[in-house]
Amino acid sequence: MAGKGMNLTLKIWRQSDANSPGKMVDYKVTDISEHMSFLEMMDVLNEQLVSKGEDPVAFDHDCREGICGMCSMYINGEAHGPDRGVTTCQLHMRMFNDGDTIYIEPWRAAAFPVIKDLVVDRTAFDRIMNAGGFVSVNTSGNTQDANALPIPKADADEAFDAATCIGCGACVATCKNASAMLFVSAKVSQLALLPQGKVEAKERVLNMVDQMDKEGFGNCTVTGACEVECPKGISLTNIARMNQEFLKASITADK
Amino acid sequence: MANTGSSSTSIGRKLIMAASGLFLVIFLLQHFLINFTSVIDEKTFNEISHFMGTNVLIQFVMQPILIAGVIIHFVMGFILEMKNTKARNVKYAMNKPSANSSWMSRNMIYTGAVILGFLGLHFYDFWVPEIDLKYVQGLEGSPTRYFHELQHRFEDPVRVAIYCVSFVLLALHLMHGFGAAFQSVGVTNKRYLTGLQKFGKIFAIVVPLGFIFIALFHHLNQ
Structure with missing residues (x-):
């Protein structure tokens, strides 16, 4: 060549x-x-x-x-x-x-x-994950068999689609408002759709959104640019789901 | 404890924006339907207008709620714009937003600002004289004055042109806002969301076009 x-x-x-x-x-x-x-x-x-x-x-x-x-x-x-x-x-x-x-x-x-140059600090994403992007599991060695909990195929597929988010930050970079809602909503959705995630669902969405706001990301105005540029095709539906989860959690919050 | 769904959270602000927007869409529809009677029958238009202008519930409950809805929507819009501008403190040297989003979705603040300016003119034209007549001067006014006032306002071609341009921008604003509001309030059912977004696009064209038709109709039928 x-x-x-x-x-x-x-x-x-x-x-x-x-x-x-x-x-x-x-x-x-x-x-x-x-x-x-x-x-x-x-x-x-x-x-x-x-x-x-x-x-x-x-x-x-x-x-x-x-x-x-x-x-x-x-x-x-x-x-x-x-x-x-x-x-x-x-x-x-x-x-x-x-x-x-x-x-x-x-x-x-x-x-x-x-x-430096083209390298940016994306630890804001890590802090959002630390705020609630996990399930608290017992790691004592007696972990339950995954198939013990029946999960509808459609839910499993949607949760998996959300879980394909690699946290690269293209959604933030693309969004005219530098909003991180596609990322956060993918992380909220992947757990909200599964029974294992429902136990801590309320605290998760409130804490992750709170951290997202503290980090200084912008607000979503539904331009849809994030979905187009996302390398993993994370759907905007996740943002709607996160809004739902947030509203539910806000209304029923203990404090 | 994290913030809950108040106006101090990003999603809370989104929900307030969406709810006030959808409320204004409903108001817009009833405003359009009432105005449209003016091209069909002068008497009907006068009767409905008189009812709207004298009914206690509409005047003293619905009207303040409507004004509050407008204020909440635009104040929240400007707050969101300021926060969003701050979230990207350094701009790209080369950006291609048209590759991934619609013009309407990116320019809601500008179309919204024009609509706000138009509302000022619209209030000056119709609302302020009504309030002055009824509540400042304390007069009753003729129950058949509405139609003539409407025709009188649309005599001036410049005013008609301003109204028409504003309605075009309203169409662009609704073209994005209607569907986005349902996304914001959490509609995840793809079939419903797609249907609502399609309906929103039709609404965004038909209603402003109808307002343009009404303005032109009265301008041409003086």
Whole structure:
């Protein structure tokens, strides 16, 4: 493929640390194969920068197979780029054309401050999970057989769909209000739909929404952008379910 | 203890926005139906208007509730907008929102602000003179004055144009708001939600178009 690849101009957000101002910087990459993933193209750029003695572009990545939720780039105005149902690591360079200019920015949200270049601090999501995104189970060794509790297939499927959320934050990055409701609603739904999750359902939704608000995420205005850009296709229905759960819990709350 | 469903929580604010919006949709429908009688029969329109303008329950219970509904909806709208702007303190250098969301859904604050401005004009045109006549001057007024007042207001082509443009923006506002409200109040049944959203789109076109028709009808039939 040598000599037949794409030549691209990259406009990348560079920021040396959380407290320094950042700016968009132009780079050129040449001979990029259409079969490369977007992150491999970034690797090529970083090799160039390292060989020139420059600071490579910092970006999050881990599994590179669309399941860990680490990669997080806002590419040409869209979270995870122009393709649908993929994370940045699953985005192929065949989605671009020779001579293209590609904008690459970090997720932008007050609750996701930039750490360096394209890396943002997403621990706000962890704190929301800590607030209630779990079931308290007995781990003493006498765990019940999973099949002991009959669960309707439709509920199991919906719970599984919600559980496919990888917590990448594309919903927040995409939402014009930087709202985290798709993420939180997926985490609320995956447990609210199952009998194991119903015991703590009330505290869960109240505490998770409370933490979400404390983190400074915006309010959902049902634009639906999050659902479109979500690499796992998490449905907006989860937000409606969370609202239901929240209303029920609020009305029947003890305090 | 976490906050519960009050206006201090994000979902509480969503629910207030949705509930007040749906209340205003119901009001809009009755307003449209009453106004529409003006193109069919002058006498019927005058009779209904006189009833609405003199009934104690409507004047002193429903009217304050309606005004409260309008105030809650727009005040909450501006509060939400301010909070949402704060939630993204640094803008993207390159953003492509049209790839994933409708223009209507992203510009509710602007269409809403125009509707609010229009409401000011509308109150100045019809509501303020009525309040002045009945409750400031303490006069009864002719029970057949309503139709002529309506026709008189639609003489001016500039005013008619302002009304028509405002109704177009109302249509755009409803096009998103109607369906979104049901999503906000927690409708998860896909069949119902899809049906309600389709009905909302039809409502959003038919009702404002009907108001435009009424304004043009009276302008052209002076």
